[in-house]
Amino acid sequence: MGLLAAGIGAGIISIGAGIGIGMIGKSATESIARQPEASGDIRGAMILTAALIEGVALFGAIICIILALQGA
């Protein structure tokens, strides 16, 4: 049961993080296309925001690992 929960949880986490980082990438590439001279600043902000989203996703991933280890 724990294994199943961990698997489903990991899937949902991936969906959430994928949507979030995808939206960041979309707006970043759009703004770089609109204003190529600001690409350095945009890239920095992009990595920072992506890292913050990743942090939230990793919290979920850790919970899943704990669940999987207990279920196994």
Place this chain on the structure above:
Amino acid sequence: MVQILRRVFLTLLFLSVSTSTTFSMSGEETQEQGSPIDIMGTVSDHNSFELPFYNIPLPRLFFLKDADGNASFEGFWSTESAVKSGLFVEEHHVLETTQGAQIIIDFSITSHLIYFWIGMILAVWITMNMARRYKKGVGRNVEPKGAFQNIFEVLFVFIRDDIARDNIDSHKSDRYVPYLFTVFMGITFMNLFGLLPWAATATADITVTAVLAVITFFITQFSGTKDYWGHVFWFPGVPILVKLIMLPVEIVGLFTKPFALAIRLFANMMSGKIMIIAILGLVFIFAEMYGSFTGYTIGALFSVPMTAILYFLKAFVALLQAYIFTLLSAVFIGMAAEDHHAEEEGYYVNHVE
């Protein structure tokens, strides 16, 4: 001549890498859990320092409380000698005490600790050597000499200008450059050592990343200005009810930042390792299920090319995560050390209303 030597050296390196990987993989086939490979066992901390064909046992240090309640400190050169002394029995690679004694703290030196030391000492040693060179004037009065110093200068200027000065107030930022640079170099070395198959990734251990995050946490708090603490305890410019709601949120926020910092680095390094082991492990799983020929075919066609690609990804992630850890540390410190102008801010808020 140099070309030939370099080629021979690279071939030898490649051979030692591949043979030691196969050794360690096939050695795990004989464990009793049912699965042909033990992923968590490979990722976890060990009490020996592994070299391509040799394991150096590491000292075990314990703070013990025996049956009568007397505390004592016991040290052994290796796990074996600890078992020989009669105080411990080994069960599933974990030492259990005998004679009713209790382990209070396990101070044993482990492979992750060794790699943590190696990473940090390398970072400090390189930086001090380079500092001596700059003191002599090389790089200041004349151009930097050699590829090594050039790489060093690029990295250092990157950390100083793009990470510290961009995120921390300009008149304070240079104070934090030594810490940020040490952390960056240390994490980079630890991550890159993890790319060697026999070595351990120190940053794939939550305790190592937690220590680094705690240091960042303390630096952040000690560099906090009055404004920063004001924002934490009594959020300015909002009604009193909102202030009371914001108080616990802000206090929890103090601790989630370093926590996320630790978890991020740990999980990224850990997941890279697990992925590579799992994909290589397919060879052994298929070999056990459908015979060794299928296993080798899967290995040649899928596992090895996939692992090679993942390996480059891991090398990139190693640098990226060191950069992100440093960047976020700088951002957190910058947020705490920023000189807000409360009056200006309040004026602005009133004005908008």
